[in-house]
Every structure is written in C-alpha cells, then in structure tokens.
Amino acid sequence: MPATSHPRPRRGRRTYRLLAATAGLATAGALAAALPTSASAGEKTTSHQPGRYQDVQLLSFNDLHGNLEPPAGSSGRVTELQPDGTTKTVDAGGVEYLATHLRQAREGHPYSITAAGGDMVGASPLLSGLFHDEPAIEALNRLDLDVTSVGNHEFDEGAKELARLQNGGCHPTDGCYGEQEFEGADFPYLAANVLDDKTGKPVLKPYWVWQKKGVRIGFIGVTLEATPDVVSAEGVKGLTFKDEVETIDKYAKVLQKQGVKSIVALVHEGGFPASGAYNYDCDSPGAGDGVSGPIVEIAKKVTPQVDALVTGHTHNAYVCTVPDPAGKPRTVTSASSFGRLYTDTTLTYDRRTGDIARTAVASANHVVTRDVPKAPDLTGLIDRWNTLAAPIGNRPVGYISGDIGNSGTESPLGDLIADAQLAYGRELDPETDLALMNSGGIRAPLTYASKGGEGDGVVTYAEVFAVQPFANTVNLQDITGAQLVQILKEQVSGANEAAPRILQISSGLTYTLDLTKTGADRVVTDSIRLNGQAVDPSATYRVASNSFLAGGGDGFPTLGQGTNDRVGADDLTALEKYLAAHSSPADPIEPPAADRITIVR
Structure with missing residues (x-):
C-alpha cells in the first residue's frame, strides 16, 4: 500500500470534559481550567545528544468552514503564478486530499506541529452544517490537528455549542447522530481574547504549549476583536472580545515567565495580498506592500517575543515578512480557505536560548491538489455522513x-x-x-x-x-x-x-x-x-x-x-x-x- 494510506498514529484522546455540559457560559468558561497547558508528541527518545539547533515543522491552514468534500466552482480553485509571469488555475481542496498532503509533508520530520487559524466550522456545506459541524471536527481529529484559534464563525451557534464541539456530547435539541455519542475535538481551541462576561475569564484556554525532547513552542489563539460586528447578536451574547495585540502581548509574558520563549500567534484576522496568486513572492524586490489590511498593523505591534503569526479570516493566501516593533522581520502566513492550501513553515529552534532563530525561518504555501491518493479513513468518514445526509441533500x-x-x-x-x-x-x-x-x-x-x-x-x-x-x-x-x-x-x-x-x-x-x-x-x-x-x-x-x-x-x-x-x-x-x-x-x-x-x- 502507498505510504499515504497510513496516517500518523492517533494520539490518545485528550479529555476536555466540562462538569455540566448545559450550565451556560459560566460552564463554558470553566473549560479554560480543563484544558492542558502542554502536550507531548510521545515518540521514543534517541541515545545521541541532540544538537543546538532543531528544525520544527509547522503545518498550518485556516478557514476550512466544514468543507469536507472538494469545493465546487471557483471556491475549489486557486491561482498559480507561472515562471513566465502568466497565471493558471488549479483545482484544489477536499479533506481526503488534504489528509494525504499533510501526511506526506510530515514524512521525515519527527518534530512536526499542525495548527490552524480559526473558522474550522461555521458557514459549512450541508454535509457538515446539517449535523452542527460534528463531521468537520471528526475530520480535523483524523487530520491530526494539534491546535487552533477560534474564528468568528466558531460563535455562529454561541459559546455553549462551541464548548460542546470541544468537549463532545449529543446536540441539546437534535440529539446524537448514529449509535455513538460525539466525542468532541482531540485538539484545543484557543480563545485568549474572548471573555465570559460573568467570570471575566477566557471562555476557552488562552494558550497551549507543544513540547518534545526539550523543545517547547507556545501557541496563543485570538479572533478578531470585531467579531460581534460579523456574527449574530445571539451568537456572541454574554461575551466580550478584547484587542488582539494587547491580548497576545499579555499571554506572551505569561509564557515567557513559564520559560517558553518560542511563541506562535494564531490570529483569526487577515490581510489582502498584492497578488491573487498563492505563490506570489510577497517580499520580492519592488513588490511594495506585499500585503495590506488589519493583520499588518497587528503584526507590526505584537511583541517581538512572538516569532510567527498564522492568520486567516480574509480567505487570502500569502507568506510575507512584516517587521515587528523592534524592526526585525517576522513571518505572517495565511493559506486561503476551504482546505485548498496548507502552509509549511520551518521554525529553527535554538536549544541553548529556547527561542526561534528567526533568520532561519522558511515558509511556503502548497496546493492541496487532487492528483494524490485519497486518504481512505477520510473517505470512510465522508461516506458515513453522506449516507445520513443524502435523503435531504439530494x-x-x-x-x-x-x-x-x-x-x-x-x-x-x-x-x-x-x-x-x-x-x-x-x-x-x-x-x-x-x-x-x-x-x-x-x-x-x-x-x-x-x-x-x-x-x-x-x-x-x-x-x-x-x-x-x-x-x-x-x-x-x-x-x-x-x-x-x-x-x-x-x-x-x-x-x-x-x-x-x-x-x-x-x-x-x-x-x-x-x-x-x-x-x-x-x-x-x-x-x-x-x-x-x-x-x-x-x-x-x-x-x-x-x-x-x-x-x-x-x-x-x-x-x-x-x-x-x-x-x-x-x-x-x-x-x-x-x-x-x-x-x-x-x-x-x-x-x-x-x-x-x-x-x-
């Protein structure tokens, strides 16, 4: 069988259970205390002494919006810049193909993290949306997603429903689909700047730390402060959304005090690239402002303690460097939307300082092409949910x-x-x-x-x-x-x-x-x-x-x-x-x- 048929071994189920799933926003806020602050990759250690520098692979994507099947029409294509300066469109997307691409990308990279920039669910096609996005969460579990920020669409059905997607359990009105109770996400959702008005605390964990063999990288997750402007009032009832920069800076200090000096911000806010081609060289000489929009101001202001920003929301594709407040270049990425692209970033970790050597950071967007084998486990998942949806959807x-x-x-x-x-x-x-x-x-x-x-x-x-x-x-x-x-x-x-x-x-x-x-x-x-x-x-x-x-x-x-x-x-x-x-x-x-x-x- 091809290598792509064998997914990365599934991690043990992380438990993020709430004590009472229907206790309202105060209960959702209790999730912050229920999530772990770190996770270990769990592979066997080797006998030789590791070197000073360790390359860590960061795979990322954003704005999946429950698109499990290949998106139709223009939503399922990306624009690719050719060597001669012309462009062509490429069919892209579908989690069966995304899984294969991610698994192939991880091969040969023992230090690999997969992160996302929010809007994994919400505004989803019927296959996922009909079932309150349980299928999308199950797919993300199989993709071995390690961590994601919330996006504005994670609040489409309110904080209680988001807590259920994290923790599992049957839908409060529709009940369970099939014989088994929904288990929830194997990965933590981060919502550092989303506060429960009753407690004043984040409704979900604000940060998370990945670690392996002495390498520690912290992740802070925020969504756009203007989420109440783009989500129904009922969805954000009882919540306050704080400034992105102030929040990231706050938790960067918390991580630094814990000895975590390598930090990635997952920011559900985005920009507008100068070119619609996913592989446009944002930093090429003469490119001018390779990306504009809200994320640029955020990137310019966020503390230099943060080493990279994974972004989203605008559904655009870019890999740019934006100077931090100290004037030092810092990578800012976005992988379009609907699972059409993923970003592969190399973070070079300095074991002596515990920080990322930013001069060695390399990053690029890659197309989720449909010319690779489908991941059989994702095909099975889609088939199972399609069987339930077909009488309605067709x-x-x-x-x-x-x-x-x-x-x-x-x-x-x-x-x-x-x-x-x-x-x-x-x-x-x-x-x-x-x-x-x-x-x-x-x-x-x-x-x-x-x-x-x-x-x-x-x-x-x-x-x-x-x-x-x-x-x-x-x-x-x-x-x-x-x-x-x-x-x-x-x-x-x-x-x-x-x-x-x-x-x-x-x-x-x-x-x-x-x-x-x-x-x-x-x-x-x-x-x-x-x-x-x-x-x-x-x-x-x-x-x-x-x-x-x-x-x-x-x-x-x-x-x-x-x-x-x-x-x-x-x-x-x-x-x-x-x-x-x-x-x-x-x-x-x-x-x-x-x-x-x-x-x-």
Whole structure:
C-alpha cells in the first residue's frame, strides 16, 4: 500500500470534559481550567545528544468552514503564478486530499506541529452544517490537528455549542447522530481574547504549549476583536472580545515567565495580498506592500517575543515578512480557505536560548491538489455522513441554465438571492418594496455541472444549503428614504470605508458607485432610484433583509434602526421557494445580468 494510506498514529484522546455540559457560559468558561497547558508528541527518545539547533515543522491552514468534500466552482480553485509571469488555475481542496498532503509533508520530520487559524466550522456545506459541524471536527481529529484559534464563525451557534464541539456530547435539541455519542475535538481551541462576561475569564484556554525532547513552542489563539460586528447578536451574547495585540502581548509574558520563549500567534484576522496568486513572492524586490489590511498593523505591534503569526479570516493566501516593533522581520502566513492550501513553515529552534532563530525561518504555501491518493479513513468518514445526509441533500429544488457566481461588486447570485427575499417578503407583506443582502452571507456559487449525478442544471437542497448555511431569518422593517441613502453610503464609509461591503440589491433598485471618489461620496446620491423613481427622503419603505443585517451587522448600524419589524422563515427557505416558483426543467433560471449597480472606475 502507498505510504499515504497510513496516517500518523492517533494520539490518545485528550479529555476536555466540562462538569455540566448545559450550565451556560459560566460552564463554558470553566473549560479554560480543563484544558492542558502542554502536550507531548510521545515518540521514543534517541541515545545521541541532540544538537543546538532543531528544525520544527509547522503545518498550518485556516478557514476550512466544514468543507469536507472538494469545493465546487471557483471556491475549489486557486491561482498559480507561472515562471513566465502568466497565471493558471488549479483545482484544489477536499479533506481526503488534504489528509494525504499533510501526511506526506510530515514524512521525515519527527518534530512536526499542525495548527490552524480559526473558522474550522461555521458557514459549512450541508454535509457538515446539517449535523452542527460534528463531521468537520471528526475530520480535523483524523487530520491530526494539534491546535487552533477560534474564528468568528466558531460563535455562529454561541459559546455553549462551541464548548460542546470541544468537549463532545449529543446536540441539546437534535440529539446524537448514529449509535455513538460525539466525542468532541482531540485538539484545543484557543480563545485568549474572548471573555465570559460573568467570570471575566477566557471562555476557552488562552494558550497551549507543544513540547518534545526539550523543545517547547507556545501557541496563543485570538479572533478578531470585531467579531460581534460579523456574527449574530445571539451568537456572541454574554461575551466580550478584547484587542488582539494587547491580548497576545499579555499571554506572551505569561509564557515567557513559564520559560517558553518560542511563541506562535494564531490570529483569526487577515490581510489582502498584492497578488491573487498563492505563490506570489510577497517580499520580492519592488513588490511594495506585499500585503495590506488589519493583520499588518497587528503584526507590526505584537511583541517581538512572538516569532510567527498564522492568520486567516480574509480567505487570502500569502507568506510575507512584516517587521515587528523592534524592526526585525517576522513571518505572517495565511493559506486561503476551504482546505485548498496548507502552509509549511520551518521554525529553527535554538536549544541553548529556547527561542526561534528567526533568520532561519522558511515558509511556503502548497496546493492541496487532487492528483494524490485519497486518504481512505477520510473517505470512510465522508461516506458515513453522506449516507445520513443524502435523503435531504439530494432533493432537487430548482433548475438553472448556467453557473450563477458570487464574485464581483454585484454578483449574479447576490441579485438572485435579493430577488428571492423580496418575493418572500411580499408573501409576508405585499407592501414590501426592496431587499438587501450582504455579500458575506453568500458562501458558495450555484454551478450548472452536476457532481452527484442528479443532472446538469439541477439545483439540489445541498447546493442551496452551501450558498446560505447560516439559518438567518428573513426580516421586514420600515426605513425612511433618508435612511436608505445612509445605508447605501455605509457600504463604503464608517466601519466599511477601508474594506467596502457592497450590498446585493433586489430588482428595481439602481444607483451609481463612483470608485474614483472616497468615503461615502462613492455612492452617487442623485442616482438612487427605486422602480425608476428617485428615492423620497421622507417616505417610508418596507425592506426585507436577513436577521444579521436587520440587526445592524456588517457595519450597517442604520439597518438596525428600522421599525415595524416582522420576522419570517429562514433565508434558505426563501431561496428554495423562489427557485421552485421560477424554474423548471424546461424553463431554468438564467444567470442574472448583475447590472443594477453602475460602477465608475
């Protein structure tokens, strides 16, 4: 059998049990005391004296989002820069292949750690999301993940559910799936900057130490301080999210006092590389700012005691060096998303000082190609969960005539979803005027080609679930015309000025976005029309949106000020009903033109 058929021997089950799994946030906070501060690789020692320097392999990835099967469409491809300067796309992803790549990468590296940068679960395809991401945790156990930070999506179902994913146990309402009780994660989730309001302490362990034969490396895990802005209010109820830099610096001092001088920060916050190619040389001469965005400021400020940063959140790929506060280069990495890449970093540990020799750090992103053997144990896991999901997931819900993508300032899929929510809103209230949809809530495209044999152009429940997996409700509220103008301006100002979040809009609403201007001026007020008529600032309009947006999420506080609220069914139901009503095998839905927003560049 090929070497890739033999996974690394499974570690003994780590026990992170809570005393009472349903005791609420205070109980979740008790998890901090339940996790170990270190773990040993447990291999046999050798008789010879180790040398001064020891290379330690750090394999890392981020933002898996429960993507066990190979992602579809553009979500399952990466861009690769060629030697001649051209680019090509490469199919990538799928945990059966990720497992094989990680196992091959570990060969010949007795000192190897596998870490992740958060969002391992949440916004997941049906195969994992239908079962509250138990399948994803089981897959991560088989991948021999050693440690991960939390991401914002780890809080989609709240702190109690995150504690269950860590500790195991049956889901409080859905019960157990199959004959065995869910065992939970074999690896610790780290949440140093997420505090339980009742105790003032981290809801999960803030740090963890890997050690082997005298080599000790500490890991501190944080998520973005702005998590409450991108997660539903219910998911972060009772929690406070602290500053990333202050938190990392705090626990770096704690680790230093324990004699741990080699430290890696797992930070669920990210940046934007100058190139979309995963293998772009971020530090090449003339590259300028190889990466920009929030992670750069974090990396520049975090204490020099931290030797490397594994990051995520923005779903981008980069391996860059950013100077620390002492001016010394420090590696900052991100491996895209959905298991399409992994990062292989060599940390050279100095046994004399106990620190990382940063001048010797080497790192690169690698594609999780699909031309390697599938890992049989992961195939078995997927098959088992697919058997449970198939009766639900394979049900046809609609028909399309071509791919309906979710990329671009205004996307065809964004228009389709907004139209679906407008149609559903009018079922609840015929006076509904328009619908607004956040781009970040669209997690996958609708692809014309079939992978499951149901027939080209057929849209299954599993596919629409992958598009909108959050179970947000469709909410109606009244806003004034002046508020509507302000909402559109909030796309490119305030919290969204540096990284605009362009709303997807329903049919009938049009306006011009002038990208040659700055801030709120990028929305041309005089261009805003609803059904061809100028928006009246004093008039009242009935607006449909998902519950996340209706609560002011994604930096749209004015949407949180609507009145006369009405709560409907979940947004997935709205999309499913729209597809059923507007498509058939003989008359499939055409991809929308995405021409409602006029872009001036």
